Amino acid sequence: xxxxxxxxxxxxxxxxxxxxxxxxxxxxxxxxxxxxxxxxxxxxxxxxxxxxxxxxxxxxxxxxxxxxxxxxxxxxxxxxxxxxxxxxxxxxxxxxxxxxxxxxxxxxxxxxxxxxxxxxxxxxxxxxxxxxxxxxxxxxxxxxxxxxxxxxxxxxxxxxxxxxxxxxxxxxxxxxxxxxxxxxxxxxxxxxxxxxxxxxxxxxxxxxxxxxxxxxxxxxxxxxxxxxxxxxxxxxxxxxxxxxxxxxxxxxxxxxxxxxxxxxxxxxxxxxxxxxxxxxxxxxxxxxxxxxxxxxxxxxxxxxxxxxxxxxxxxxxxxxxxxxxxxxxx
Amino acid sequence: xxxxxxxxxxxxxxxxxxxxxxxxxxxxxxxxxxxxxxxxxxxxxxxxxxxxxxxxxxxxxxxxxxxxxxxxxxxxxxxxxxxxxxxxxxxxxxxxxxxxxxxxxxxxxxxxxxxxxxxxxxxxxxxxxxxxxxxxxxxxxxxxxxxxxxxxxxxxxxxxxxxxxxxxxxxxxxxxxxxxxxxxxxxxxxxxxxxxxxxxxxxxxxxxxxxxxxxxxxxxxxxxxxxxxxxxxxxxxxxxxxxxxxxxxxxxxxxxxxxxxxxxxxxxxxxxxxxxxxxxxxxxxxxxxxxxxxxxxxxxxxxxxxxxxxxxxxxxxxxxxxxxxxx
Ligand SMILES: Cc1ncc(C[n+]2csc(CCOP(=O)(O)OP(=O)(O)O)c2C)c(N)n1
Ligand SMILES: [Mg+2]
Numbered sequence: 060x061x062x063x064x065x066x067x068x069x070x071x072x073x074x075x076x077x078x079x080x081x082x083x084x085x086x087x088x089x090x091x092x093x094x095x096x097x098x099x100x101x102x103x104x105x106x107x108x109x110x111x112x113x114x115x116x117x118x119x120x121x122x123x124x125x126x127x128x129x130x131x132x133x134x135x136x137x138x139x140x141x142x143x144x145x146x147x148x149x150x151x152x153x154x155x156x157x158x159x160x161x162x163x164x165x166x167x168x169x170x171x172x173x174x175x176x177x178x179x180x181x182x183x184x185x186x187x188x189x190x191x192x193x194x195x196x197x198x199x200x201x202x203x204x205x206x207x208x209x210x211x212x213x214x215x216x217x218x219x220x221x222x223x224x225x226x227x228x229x230x231x232x233x234x235x236x237x238x239x240x241x242x243x244x245x246x247x248x249x250x251x252x253x254x255x256x257x258x259x260x261x262x263x264x265x266x267x268x269x270x271x272x273x274x275x276x277x278x279x280x281x282x283x284x285x286x287x288x289x290x291x292x293x294x295x296x297x298x299x300x301x302x303x304x305x306x307x308x309x310x311x312x313x314x315x316x317x318x319x320x321x322x323x324x325x326x327x328x329x330x331x332x333x334x335x336x337x338x339x340x341x342x343x344x345x346x347x348x349x350x351x352x353x354x355x356x357x358x359x360x361x362x363x364x365x366x367x368x369x370x371x372x373x374x375x376x377x378x379x380x381x382x383x384x385x386x387x388x389x
Numbered sequence: 390x391x392x393x394x395x396x397x398x399x400x401x402x403x404x405x406x407x408x409x410x411x412x413x414x415x416x417x418x419x420x421x422x423x424x425x426x427x428x429x430x431x432x433x434x435x436x437x438x439x440x441x442x443x444x445x446x447x448x449x450x451x452x453x454x455x456x457x458x459x460x461x462x463x464x465x466x467x468x469x470x471x472x473x474x475x476x477x478x479x480x481x482x483x484x485x486x487x488x489x490x491x492x493x494x495x496x497x498x499x500x501x502x503x504x505x506x507x508x509x510x511x512x513x514x515x516x517x518x519x520x521x522x523x524x525x526x527x528x529x530x531x532x533x534x535x536x537x538x539x540x541x542x543x544x545x546x547x548x549x550x551x552x553x554x555x556x557x558x559x560x561x562x563x564x565x566x567x568x569x570x571x572x573x574x575x576x577x578x579x580x581x582x583x584x585x586x587x588x589x590x591x592x593x594x595x596x597x598x599x600x601x602x603x604x605x606x607x608x609x610x611x612x613x614x615x616x617x618x619x620x621x622x623x624x625x626x627x628x629x630x631x632x633x634x635x636x637x638x639x640x641x642x643x644x645x646x647x648x649x650x651x652x653x654x655x656x657x658x659x660x661x662x663x664x665x666x667x668x669x670x671x672x673x674x675x676x677x678x679x680x681x682x683x684x685x686x687x688x689x690x691x692x693x694x695x696x697x698x699x700x701x702x703x704x705x706x707x708x709x710x711x712x713x714x715x716x
Binding site for chain 2: 089115121123125126130131132133134135137138139141156161167168169176205206229230256257301
């Protein structure tokens, strides 16, 4: 079915629409998590769904993250399509085992006899003074886990299309929602549509340098590109959208074209997504590169509370601009 | 309540199947034919036979690391090919998981075996979801998880019992209290050596059973399964038993304790005494059952040994449903 009307929606509204559409069309979809029912979730993503679909399909749980994800996995083993909410990504440690040792390996280790078709939605990212336990970017915790799918939208339209695609997919999906994006607005098509998984988007075409970014950093990269445009620098911004497994083809084709690459990711630099992208680009595009790949990432420290300290740690437009300038200088 | 003699003899055969399976496996393991680690369920056969007797193929059980026996029993009972559990342990292509799982990850949902997870107790969380799905779909099935006493230390134990209780889920907790978690005595590792004490606070029926008396185990499992199927919510059974296998490095328990459990409390010997006392079956009849089972296991071992190894390139298959493209 092709979507027709387009409306302005917040990221949260777009996610809510996706949940609503999938619950209306597929009785095997249900939601579970802390305070998601009557209250509608800490960020309002599930608002109104409890009233519409009832307590059986929109289930409040105790503070039992392992049991939340375990329940999701078990119900998927017998054919349901759960969407679990983990209030803050920082709490994924509490259900890490369920995701890493159970969901991600189940289809493989049991030789295809079970599908862990779950979506675990969670609020990640910093920038609001949330402190060490409410601000982290956790994609790196899961990047090294075969079988795991990590989806990370940057726009309201993709939030909806990727969430629908994730719910309909048979793999275990960690769905990252950056808190700084929840209130942003954008054009969102009405009705059902999916945004393909493992397919990056060219958020801005350009010819001089490639910036590969995720979530909030896509917006920082676009802002950096606008600033540098005034100096005649033409930046291509790639929104990775799916972090694992990722769309290397689109990334590498872009770098082959521009010959310069900056990777921008909010998580700590050491061992993270930025490191992975940088390594793959260096390996695959070595001859095309006119400068070493630059990583723009979080500093290697926990995320402190005071906004002055926090903004010292987290990368933004400024660091992307610096990164682009340095690859152009080389 | 006394069981009729046919049922008792069937259970006797099932217990022997478990023991012969483990003994055969241990022999092959020592010869180097079985890779990895090996935990056996010898001494705990009554619990597994009782559970297998009451769980249907449409129910599920999450087996633990000592559950080769119940895995094989379910596979044989519901599908007639118990040898595929043996083949899995030998890492062969004919195994239930084509060699990807092994001793600690054998599964076959068609016989109700939802797979071991070698992170002890993790499926205490997973079992909730299976039970929830059945509750939502109004299917009167029982979702069972088998755990050791040591596993009770996991946070998942408490998350699971709590959630099963508040949602009244059809979960059967089968706790096999064999007195130790590797070297840790149960009374030292937990606030109570009786696990039912820890479970009771969650408000479900909690029953402690002599896990070496097959009749008692059989009756209590029947009662628990009936209660769960009737929609009364979760049920907790603690089987008091003892594992014959010590540590990998050898025996660590006092000699008198070992003697007591192996000689006085062997569940198979106890069942045999009961059968002899209650029927006209002679030692020779029971020996014949034993010999038949032993031959069956040797056939399974031959099957496993003669089965092909998996194709090496299969090692990267099925990481994702639909492959890297996630279709
Ligand atoms: C979460 C976790 N911690 C530790 C281990 C290592 N381990 C394997 S078996 C075992 C003891 C389990 O004891 P119990 O649950 O009583 O089972 P038993 O071996 O006595 O049958 C341990 C600690 C593990 N597999 N998983
Ligand atoms: Mg034990």
